[in-house]
Amino acid sequence: MAEPPPSSSSSRRRLKIGIIGFGPFGQFLSKTILKHGHTITATSRTDHSHLASDLGISFHRDMNGFVEADNDVILISTSIVSLSDVVSSMPFHSLKRAATLFVDVLSVKEYPKEFLLQVLPPESDLLCTHPMFGPESGRDGWNGLNFMYEKVRGCKMLEMSCEEHDKLAARSQFLTHAVGRTLSEMKIESTSIDTKNFQSLVKLKESTTKDSFDLFCGLFVHNKYAREELKNLEVAFQNVKRKLLDGMSKKLDLSVSNH
Ligand code: NAP
Numbered sequence: 001m002a003e004p005p006p007s008s009s010s011s012r013r014r015l016k017i018g019i020i021g022f023g024p025f026g027q028f029l030s031k032t033i034l035k036h037g038h039t040i041t042a043t044s045r046t047d048h049s050h051l052a053s054d055l056g057i058s059f060h061r062d063m064n065g066f067v068e069a070d071n072d073v074i075l076i077s078t079s080i081v082s083l084s085d086v087v088s089s090m091p092f093h094s095l096k097r098a099a100t101l102f103v104d105v106l107s108v109k110e111y112p113k114e115f116l117l118q119v120l121p122p123e124s125d126l127l128c129t130h131p132m133f134g135p136e137s138g139r140d141g142w143n144g145l146n147f148m149y150e151k152v153r154g155c156k157m158l159e160m161s162c163e164e165h166d167k168l169a170a171r172s173q174f175l176t177h178a179v180g181r182t183l184s185e186m187k188i189e190s191t192s193i194d195t196k197n198f199q200s201l202v203k204l205k206e207s208t209t210k211d212s213f214d215l216f217c218g219l220f221v222h223n224k225y226a227r228e229e230l231k232n233l234e235v236a237f238q239n240v241k242r243k244l245l246d247g248m249s250k251k252l253d254l255s256v257s258n259h
Contacts, residue, residue: 014038018071020086021078022048022059025105028135029077030057032142041069045082063089070096076104076112083112087119098123101154105129113152125154170225177216178233180208 015038019026022044030040040057042048043066052059060066067090078086083106102124104112113128120126131138132146151157160168183205190202208216220226 015072016041016070018042018066018069018074020044020066020074020076020090021082022046022052023077023079024135026075026077027051027055028138029075029105029131030055032138041066041071044078045086064091064094067091067094068096071100072097073101073103076102076106076116080106080108080111084115087116092121095121095124099125101125101127103127103129105131109148109150113150117152126152127154128152166223167225169219170223170229174219174223174226175229175233176204177208177211177219178230180204181216184209 017033017038017040019030019040019042022030022042026042026044027048030042033040034055034057040055041060042052042057043060043063047059047061049059049061058069060069076083076087083104098121100121102116102120104116104127106112107130109128109130113126116126116128127149129147129149131142132148133142138145183201188202188205190199194202220230
């Protein structure tokens with residue numbers, strides 16, 4: 001995490017981050033996390049409630065209260081050797097959100113990955129990381145310091161230019177919505193003799209019309225490549241229609257000449 005200018009943190013989404021293991025490293029991480037405008041809840045074996053309260057962090061002495069807090073992310077910063085005991089004591093059924101993101105910062109990586117994959121709720125996401133710095137080496141900020149991570153479970157992050165994104169999305173997402181909306185204009189519905197492919201069309205119609213029209217409109221208005229794809233769709237439809245009509249007239253010509 002680079003040190004942000006104070007004004008930029010306010011425009012980012014503020015996360016509720018829970019830290020398990022409020023020892024030297026957990027405390028160190030929390031100072032930078034707080035600077036970025038996020039809120040922190042912590043728990044640990046030892047009572048660190050005074051220190052936590054000085055920093056503006058709510059500290060839970062018991063794991064239940066911690067897990068019940070509404071955390072977007074749970075950061076595991078306990079010692080390597082205590083990982084299994086600490087995580088096994090978590091009442092996962094009390095999590096406020098099933099898709100909580102768990103992040104570990106342990107200095108070994110295969111072990112927590114294997115263990116956490118086994119014990120975390122299957123709906124949760126998991127990021128295994130190792131910040132290659134500590135309270136000393138990261139004392140003056142984290143800029144330029146190495147921070148290793150593996151996204152073990154959860155969404156796949158893709159780095160690409162915004163232009164490349166818009167090009168690809170016009171041909172995939174906008175096209176999907178345009179076809180779905182067209183099918184909706186035709187009022188297609190399931191029939192008693194649906195094929196699998198037709199069921200896919202009905203699903204496409206249903207899923208695209210569940211999104212707001214504003215979303216569809218935005219995909220068109222604010223993506224310059226969408227205009228071209230709409231034109232391509234119209235041209236493609238005309239081509240298919242022309243091929244059908246050509247085929248029909250050839251068949252008719254043949255049957256006339258055969259009589
Ligand atoms: P650590 O000695 O590795 O871990 C201390 C933390 O573990 C404290 O929160 C402590 O709780 C907890 N703990 C220890 N034994 C426990 C037990 N039996 N049951 C429950 N909790 C127990 O020191 P650390 O520097 O804070 O490191 C924390 C994690 O970050 C480690 O996994 C480490 O590998 C990783 N890490 C550290 C650095 C670094 O430079 N320090 C850098 C990258 C990653 P209490 O405080 O409540 O006693």
